[in-house]
Amino acid sequence: MISKKNSNRPVGVIGAGSFGTAIANILAEKTEVLLFSRDPGMVKSIAETRVHRDKSIHKNITPTGDISYLANLCDVIFPIVPSSAFRSVLQQLSPYLYPYHILIHGTKGLDILLPGNKDLNTITSIDRENVMTMSEVIMDESVVVRIGCLAGPNIAKEMSANQPAATVVASHYDEVITQGINLLRNDYFQVYGNKDLIGIELAGVLKNIIAIASGALSGLGLGENAKGLLISRGMVEMIHLGKAMGGNVPAFLGVAGIGDLVTTSNSTMSRNFTVGYRLAKGDSLNTILETMEEVAEGVNTVQIAKLYANSHKVTVPITEVLYRILFEDLKVEEGLQMLMKFPYNVDIDFL
């Protein structure tokens, strides 16, 4: 039975990655779901085998390769695709979207819009108008205004196993938050609402930086003291950068901030953690990226965050060092030394 509140229209999920599929499975317990993938082979295989990424697919899920069909049928859509593909997917979707659509995205990355022929390696300074969160991309590319995001400790593999997890649905609109809660909430998935859309998006995005660093510490074989130090200082760095980009402090202290940060920093399953871990083990970034099945958003985020922090005079030692490790061949051990020598020792300065 579908509850009347959610109307009897199916809900759309765009992107059949591991997180997208996990969300589709949760949604499917309450409503019909259309799951879009742009890979026709994948659509076919999901439809025939009812298994995807080693997980079984709920009977209420119908895979589709037709994005206009999905937009016409669904008022509520969850776009969950990597940030690098997000804009092009939105451009594809946009002609079929209307102001009554609700879009709740689950992408923890940033989009970058640079003037003319510049790219991230040649530009020396960026402003807020060059960096967009996914909600801003949605606004930029479509007429949709009822926009929300999902962020929180939700590792796809654990969610698929029905282990307890939680998420924040952030939106300026009560309507979007209520819809999100109605659609997602179940006995093992707790859903919280938050009005600070940008803050929550940034919390989800920036924590990936710290997750890479945490993986690196782990790869070096370091213990819990080091991790505690990293997480708390990482938090401070997220908050400074987050504030500079338009978020408010409280967003970083909740489920989508601390909650997600602690989870990802401890999880060997997390992609970003894996990147850091393997870097510390001596793999090069290129080797790591080539062998990863899904995108680690953190790598791109480090690059943008470092540039943004430099342009706006925000002190971000961890991001700075990670940048040099990722893109300038600094050894992880040396990076750690640099951080330990960093001459800044005020504990809390953001409240």
Added chain:
Amino acid sequence: MKSNQEGKQKIYKPILAGTQEWPVVRLSNNRKQLIEQISEEAFQKLIKVQRGHSLREELETTLYLEKLRIKKNPWAVDPEDDYSFWNKIKHELVDLVGSKDASSKEEEILRRIISRYANEIAGNFKKSRYKLAREIIKFGFKRLLNATRIGGFKAIFKNQYTLNDKIQIKGKAKQLRKLAKLGTVVMVPTHFSNLDSILIGWIIHVLGLPAFIYGAGLNLFNIRILAYFMESLGAYKVDRRKKNPIYLETLKTYSKVAIEEGAHSLFFPGGTRSRSGKIENSLKLGLLGTAMEAQRSIFTRHPNNDGRKIFVVPVTINYNFVLEAPNLIKNYLSIKGQERYYVENDEYSTSYKMVKFLVKFFTKGSNISVSIGHGMDLLGNYVDGDGNSIDTKGRIINTRHYFVSNGEIAVDEQRDQEYTRKLSEIIVREFHRINRVFASHLVAFTAFNLWKRQYYKLDLYDFLRLPEEELVIDYADFRETFIEIRECIFKLKKANKVEVAGHLKGNPDEVILTGITNVGMYHSKRPLLLSKEGKITTQDLNTLYYYHNRMDGYDLEKEF
């Protein structure tokens, strides 16, 4: 004056043949019915939303505030039975304690209060008086202009200058006329001077538009002459002393119903005049919200999409000289940083002072330009000539869809509020975009920042306290910086982020001279002067700060 040569104003034909057709006339013909409708709607809303108080508490608070107002802050315009009305309410409330049908009695009292407020707020438009008032204004202004421009008392009956020469209308005038035929226009101008409402009234007439309704401070009705003109021009009364929820709800309902009935409206969304001289950067959402509500209500009542669409049209008014500037800025500086109840301090509290102000303005005021912005729907989407909302990709949007949930129009006040907030941000952006930079604004901006840079260690207040004699800039230095800043302005103009007055282009020496001669030209203490020795000085740093603020919000400070 240079900007004089920017071209003769076009004469527009009225868009509606007779005043009988005017929405505001239709409203005033049905005044009684209208007030009943407003009262009923406001009553239903107040009953529904209790804000955590019982109705009795709401009534008692209102009674308390009203009695306080009558005692502490009575005005000439207040009705004679003000005291007795509220006294009666007081006794009735006392008698109700413990009574069986208390709640229905309380509702009856609430209705009475609402109806009193609605009657007070509602305008009393009379088309005969409108015509007369308009003619008087036209005639008077023309005479004054000619007397001063050509010189001598005799010139008072010459017709060489008309208001049209003095007031430039720029921007989307034609579109505005079209939109006023297609739907209901809500005009939202910037607010710098008390003259703005008269000026806008004039613009509306010149453009051939029917009269707009607008909320005018009740304090202005204390002045007889003004009261006469304003009532005639479609004003309804807003009493800023009354801040109780019952009054505010009635006021908002008035505006909502009037817009819904198709009356073109005028709000100054900044609330009061800009005291700092900055273009408004945050707006009051109350009245804007009534337009949102009206639009949703129209969509609900017209499921077939044949309801009138509401168009928001931002307008900026650009002055070289704001008569009230020295007072406004003093006021701004003294209240900045502390939110406190602002007691309206009027520059002209009597008819005499008012007339004096007008005379001064029209004899002394330099040219004014009014920029009319692109028409938008209530979500801030631009509309085309047919009133269709267009998205950034050039596709048509059905505005109705913004109010739809699960396939039908749904009432969601939080969503409306959020839409209103979004709209206000877009209006602010449009203000900055259609603002026309005058040479006078730019010289003030340049000089102020050059001095500010020189004393970068001082905070604003200490800086403003510097003795004016110490502030001198060499013309050559000034010229160099001015040219740089002007380049930035041209770049902004190219990026479509600001408009530029024609006189700003061309030989920099001439432009600087035009600017310095015009900026605050008739203040007794001039904000900027150019000495014969080629030094730039000021006589009043505060006023210079005021005119400099006009260029705030373009991120130009970083050039210094």
